[in-house]
Amino acid sequence: MMLPLFLRNALLASLLVSVASGVVGAYVVVKRIVSIGGGISHATFGGIGLGILLSLNPLLTAIPFSLASALAMAVITRRGKVSEDAAIGILWALGMALGVLFISLKRGYVPELSAYLFGSILTVPTHELQLMAILDLIILLVVILFFRELLNLCFDEEFSAVVGVPVELLYMALLCLISLSVVVLVRAVGVILTIALLSIPASISLRLIHSLRGMMILSTLLSLTLLLLGLALSYILDLPPGALTVLLSIGAFTLAYIRSR
């Protein structure tokens, strides 16, 4: 059976999105940096605006922007005298404001805007799939190579530092992983809702499974299921799939919460 291209791409995008969301989401949840993830994903909007302004692929310009905001977040919260809370708020707003500014400088109609704000998994072109696959591979490679270090960092930073884990560097790397995953996720749910896919599937798995590896696998499967359900529902109800996926995720979390209480 031949699938129409848009559907085939939507299914592949769902798969790629679920890997990033499952693997990086597990760290975001156990390290309790959900709001930092929210900050980074919103800050990424600046890079998307820049891409639109320069008529480049917004996902490509989003990568350096998102990485820069992750590094800024790490440096400000660890070295500076600004509280983590305030730093998140400032970078969050800065990225969004720059995005709005860049887009308003672009003359004429900006068709893709809502695709990047709220996601548009039904219109992912093939070259973006390739980009998402490369980012997924980078994420997986870093996680596989530094699994013990990242686990130690998340569990007990102080002890990790004493046994020689380069804690500061690794924390930056972790925030950069969040950046890359945000870029992968943008097409599915948009910058505004990426945090849902980084936090909800992993939070559900944390209630069901007791190892970090297991959490990553289960979160990936959960993300994929939720994305596919979102797609199916959007077809039936003729509503946006991104928002439906997020609402389904929250429904699933509520069920898991009630059952495991």
Added chain:
Amino acid sequence: MGEAIVQLEDVWVSLDGVTVLEDISLTLYEREFVALIGPNGGGKTTLLRVILGLVKPFRGVVRVFGQSPEEGRRWIGYLPQYVSFDREFPITVLEVVLMGRYRGPFKPYGEEDLEAAMRALETVGMAEYSHRRIGHLSGGELQRVLIARALAREPRLLLLDEPMSNIDPEMRESLYRLLVELKERMAILLVSHDIAAVSTYVEKVVCLNRRISYYGSREEVLRGLGEAYRHEIELLERGYPWRCRR
């Protein structure tokens, strides 16, 4: 008295512009069991962090096993203060203890590390819990596991930051017995609030309130200590911390 393993000379430390340790000179010897006591905010944890190389003094010299703290700390087993570990964290007892065997990136844990981790768990009597998730342990059990993590490094010096907090009295008793056993193999520096318990087990006492106000053998220190320590605490409670400086 054995070989000197930790030497601090005229060490001064400030955090965020506030001087928290002044003029600290202290030597620890092999197989000593030393208690570090003093009021909250007196700099006890900071002193441990200086020995571990996590905090840099702005003045003075720190030598750990004759080397810089970063070099020498590979011989140190460390139990951080009971920060409320995330009980939900998806990690097993064995995975926690293996952290103590970490030797660097791209050096995965081998058979030897696994054996050392299991030996450490046996020492603290937690071997049969190795595959439990840490969330299923009591406070005392978790503390034992964290001590096992410190022991897994096969240290020559054990730094314990308030190991007895958050533990019920029975468990506390057995933990002290464990420490007395361990003392035969390594030096121990124990941060504590519990002067009464400490005085039964340790050999030396260091009383720290930004400066070292007392340092000596248990007997020698205890004579003046009860009085002075209580005095300092009272002053602190009444809100005159500046009067404890000397």
